Amino acid sequence: MSYQHQKIAETAQLLKKRLAELEDKSRILRSVELRALFDELKTLPPEERSGFGQEVNALRQELQGLVDASRDEAEQPPPIDITAPFGVNSPQPQLLSTEQGSRHPLMTELEQILDIFYRMGFTAVESREIDNDFNMFSTLNFPEGHPARDDYDTFVTVQKDKEGKPLIAPAHTSTMQNRVLKQLKTNLKKGEPIAAVIPGRVFRNEDLDARHEHTFYQLEGIYVDKGVNAGHLIATLKTFLQEYYSKELDVMTQPFYFPFTEPSFEFALSCPFCDKKGCHICSQTGWIELLGCGMIHPNVLKAADIDPAEYTGFAWGGGIERLVMMKYGIEDIRHFESGKLDFLRQFS
Ligand code: DAH
Numbered sequence: 001m002s003y004q005h006q007k008i009a010e011t012a013q014l015l016k017k018r019l020a021e022l023e024d025k026s027r028i029l030r031s032v033e034l035r036a037l038f039d040e041l042k043t044l045p046p047e048e049r050s051g052f053g054q055e056v057n058a059l060r061q062e063l064q065g066l067v068d069a070s071r072d073e074a075e076q077p078p079p080i081d082i083t084a085p086f087g088v089n090s091p092q093p094q095l096l097s098t099e100q101g102s103r104h105p106l107m108t109e110l111e112q113i114l115d116i117f118y119r120m121g122f123t124a125v126e127s128r129e130i131d132n133d134f135n136m137f138s139t140l141n142f143p144e145g146h147p148a149r150d151d152y153d154t155f156v157t158v159q160k161d162k163e164g165k166p167l168i169a170p171a172h173t174s175t176m177q178n179r180v181l182k183q184l185k186t187n188l189k190k191g192e193p194i195a196a197v198i199p200g201r202v203f204r205n206e207d208l209d210a211r212h213e214h215t216f217y218q219l220e221g222i223y224v225d226k227g228v229n230a231g232h233l234i235a236t237l238k239t240f241l242q243e244y245y246s247k248e249l250d251v252m253t254q255p256f257y258f259p260f261t262e263p264s265f266e267f268a269l270s271c272p273f274c275d276k277k278g279c280h281i282c283s284q285t286g287w288i289e290l291l292g293c294g295m296i297h298p299n300v301l302k303a304a305d306i307d308p309a310e311y312t313g314f315a316w317g318g319g320i321e322r323l324v325m326m327k328y329g330i331e332d333i334r335h336f337e338s339g340k341l342d343f344l345r346q347f348s
Helices: 006-021 025-030 032-043 046-075 105-119 147-151 173-183 185-189 230-245 298-303 320-328 341-345
Strands: 155-160 166-169 194-203 215-225 251-256 261-270 287-296 312-319
Touching (some): 006 025, 006 032, 006 046, 025 046, 105 215, 105 230, 105 320, 173 185, 173 312, 185 194, 215 230, 230 251, 230 287, 230 320, 251 287, 261 312, 287 298, 287 320, 312 320
Antiparallel strands (some): 194 215, 215 312, 261 287, 287 312
16 A cells, blocks of 8 residues: 555554554554544645545555454464374363363263163164254144144244244254154165154243253154054053163053144153152152153154054153153252253262
8 A cells, every 4th residue: 555645654654663563453543643644634625635535544444454463363372283292282281181071961871771772673863953843843733723832832043944934943852753754764665663762952931940941852752663552652661761770660651632643641650769659759659750652643644655554653752851860869950951060070
């Protein structure tokens, strides 16, 4: 940049030299010399003002650019020498101790849970943390305007899907049913069942207390084949639970309603923490209502192009935290997402 007016050219030279010495570079923009040029501008006759004014502004912009560039440079982290022995570049080597972190207990438990289902022939499919109305409701036999839609206090986002409906934070892992049924449908043609478990993070607009969190994990399960009945459902869940708690348990079902299963059940088990004696985990009742389940509704199978006259199946969905809370006697679900080290360290 060259400046036609001598006064501006001289000031430019002076200020750039000073800039190199300043610690707080932005002070150059408030310098007396720069302000003097703007003051002078006001005194000039109108015909000279525009040319002079353009140059003063150009100088100001040039200086601003230099200040910004030096700031960006200062914010760059120091270069890392990847050939150096571990830790040498760390300004605080104590941060690299073995205390740095550990696996979250939920993830450790989830791995064990999935391992049991692998051994029972199930495959695992991961859920997603953003979904749409189609998977949350339509494919699950909640037609538009269905009152049961209101049972799920779903968080919506400002983003819209192709149909112009808001994208949502899934309130249950059942949002994955249609995708997984379609994806594993080829199993049926080969004479093999669809057997999948789907862990995932879900979100609900809940009033928070010791049993309710807005963000928690669920495990969904689906099984489809010829001749599947509710006895298979109960046996599968009971086998899993006895394996997870390493003990004999009693289970109980009660009729319930979900649009995506018919019949639908609420599934309870004898309290694995107190063995039906009554304790703070089971509210002294000896029983725990654990999850929702049922025989997959024909409309849900149809939505995945599976013929309900030929195939039947069962599904379930329930909170993972609750399983873990009963195993260890954890009294408050909010501990899991609290980030409290005292809580987390008990599991490492
Ligand atoms: N999605 C239901 C809920 O979160 C739980 C559920 C019930 C899942 C029945 C299922 C099912 O797959 O068959 O409230």
